[in-house]
Amino acid sequence: MSALLLLGATSDIGGEVALRLCRGRDVVLAGRDRRGARGIETQLAEAGALSVRFVNFEATDLDSHRALISEVGEITTAIVAFGILGDQQLAERDEKEAARIATVDYLAQVSVLTVLADVMKRGEIFAFSSIAGWRARRANYVYGSTKAGLDAFCQGLADRLHGTDLRLITARPGFVIGSMTEGMSPAPMSVTPAEVADAVVAAAGTKGSRTVWIPRRLALLAAIMRFVPRPIWRHMPR
Ligand SMILES: NC(=O)c1ccc[n+]([C@@H]2O[C@H](COP(=O)([O-])OP(=O)(O)OC[C@H]3O[C@@H](n4cnc5c(N)ncnc54)[C@H](OP(=O)(O)O)[C@@H]3O)[C@@H](O)[C@H]2O)c1
Structure with a gap:
């Protein structure tokens, strides 16, 4: 029986995606x-779910990724949902915090996605980019830059997988109300983890790789964002 692997066992979004796809599956929570x-x-x-088991996973331990994923056995659904917002203000003066954010949100994502794309023969991989990566904002440019890099990686990986039985669903959510954004006031067009999950699972139901803005109308805002002059853009809130 092929497994569903959730990397980021306690992720609000990842959990919602897994709940929608777990029926009759062996689930591995990492x-x-x-x-x-x-x-x-x-x-x-x-x-x-037929079975659910937990495996230890530390994203920053890049050397552990291949062994962990191989140990799961055949995977046909992988949800790459680990991530951190990090502390932007700290990251502006402490290179360790900047590197921590870059490691979890970019390096580890690239490492995991590379292994998954190498070992998975069919099915789907879910990856989570963000509107934050579309145009970096002064208020969260460290996190934003990792999402820009991850998004570019995903676009290339999706093209590489074209014509195979494996596809990549790249989510570009806006503000998601959940643990990651706890204590922050919701931005316009905020969505819930359940709404993100509904959108990516629907995208996985069609053929080929897809990139999905969530909500869909965020695509229009993103198009406009490109044209905002820098002196104004500089003052955009998080
Ligand atoms: N929430 C938003 O507003 C939003 C918007 C756009 C995109 N996204 C992206 O969507 C994805 C899922 O976000 P979410 O809202 O579901 O986040 P979340 O609920 O905060 O969950 C994040 C998950 O990442 C795990 N994690 C963090 N650092 C880790 C590490 N070093 N090793 C292993 N696991 C680690 C956490 O595990 P622990 O419990 O062990 O910390 C947790 O399971 C992320 O990539 C996020 O950047 C989120």
Whole structure:
């Protein structure tokens, strides 16, 4: 039986995607927080997963990625949902924080996606870019730059997978109300993790790789964003 692998076991968005696809599947939750993953484990079992197991996964340990993914066995759905917002203000003066954000949100994503695309023969991989990567903002340029890099990587990977039985669904959500944005006031066009999951799962139901703005009308805002003069853009909030 082929497995569904969720990298980022306690991710709000990843959990919602997994819940929609887990029926009759063996699910592997890869994460750092064994206890924190108990809630999603129960929900997955209730949603019809055949089995759910937890494996330890530290994204910054790049050398561990291939062994972890190989150990899962045949994977036909991979949800790459780990990530951090990081502390932008700290990252502006502390290179360790800047490098931590870059490692989790870019390097580790590239590493994991490369292994998955190498070992998976068919099915779908979900990756999570962001509107933050479309045009970097002064207010969160460290995180934004990782998403810009990841998005570019995903566009290339999608082209590489064209014509194969494996496809990449790249999500470009705006502000998602959840753990990552806790305490922040929701931006215009905010969505929930459930809405993100609905959109990417729908995209996976069609043929080939897809890139999806969530909500869809965010694409229009993104087009306009490109033309905002820098002296104004500089003052855009997070
Ligand atoms: N939330 C938003 O507004 C938003 C918008 C656009 C795009 N996205 C992207 O969507 C993806 C999922 O976001 P989300 O909202 O579901 O985030 P979330 O609920 O905060 O979950 C993030 C997950 O990443 C894991 N993680 C963080 N650092 C890790 C590390 N070093 N090693 C292993 N796991 C690590 C966390 O595990 P622990 O529990 O162990 O910390 C958690 O499971 C991310 O790539 C995010 O950048 C989010």
